[in-house]
Amino acid sequence: MRKLSIVVPSFNEKDNIVPLVDRIDKALGSIPHEIIFVDDSNDETPDVIAGLAKEKHYVRLKHRENKKGLATAVLLGFKLAEGDYLVCMDADLQHPPELLLPMYVAMETGADICIPSRLIEGGSDGGLNWYRKLISGTARLMGQVLLPCLRSISDPTGGLFIVKRSVASEADMRPVGWKIMVELLATARYSRIIEIPYEFKERVAGESKIDISATLQYIEQCIGLRRRMVRNKNVVVKRWTCFKLGKMVDRYMKSKGISR
Secondary structure, eight states: OOEEEEEEEEEETTTHHHHHHHHHHHHTTSSEEEEEEEESSSSSSSHHHHHHHHHOOTEEEEEESOOOOOHHHHHHHHOOOOOSSSEEEESSSSOOOHHHHHHHHHHHOOEEEEEESSTTTTOBBBTTHHHHHHHHHHHHHHEEEEEEEEEEETTTTOOOOOEEHHHHSSSOOOOOSHHHHHHHHHHOOOOOEEEOOOOOOOOOOOOOOOOOOHHHHHHHHHHTTTOOOOOOSOOEEEEEOOOHHHHOOOOOHHHHHHHO
């Protein structure tokens, strides 16, 4: 089976690391995977990750000193990754690790990118308060106005996605700030995207890192992308319902002789 590399940018998430790894392992079972933490923390988070890495050979830590920025952390993680498929996932458990198996199955059906969406049937952004919903909605609309490649994607500004290594490696990503998926969608060459529904969860521990500077960086990013975006033709975007998602996962598990 193809290997999955889960890149997790982290900043002061010490209380979420162990449950995140436990849930990833439980969700993926025997599917080959590695978990790469690119950590910018100034608390005990890197110590927690290092302790896990001693117990689990597939958990890796890259700690950066005096650096911040989710997008650059993800790019570094992609460079360190060894898998065929690359995942970007937050450390705060608002991205449910249980989605990793359906995302993996979507890629196995031939997708170049799979994007979990809060905004299609079966999805929910209930984990956001009203202010963050406003910020998220404004960013999404702004991106779709400025970048035509985002208009066919229901939830292009989310932080959770999986992409073929070959697609990501050829993309001209030069991100600032937080929105790494926007950078990927604008600069990569691809032909097939699958969106699957998911429910964005409430934060379990720690505090949100979103502030006004992130919004300003996002505007700068979108303007810069207009000058160098790739114009992919005939991109097919498929949206799976919860029913189809379950059916496809069951079919894949049966074909591989894997019990859930």
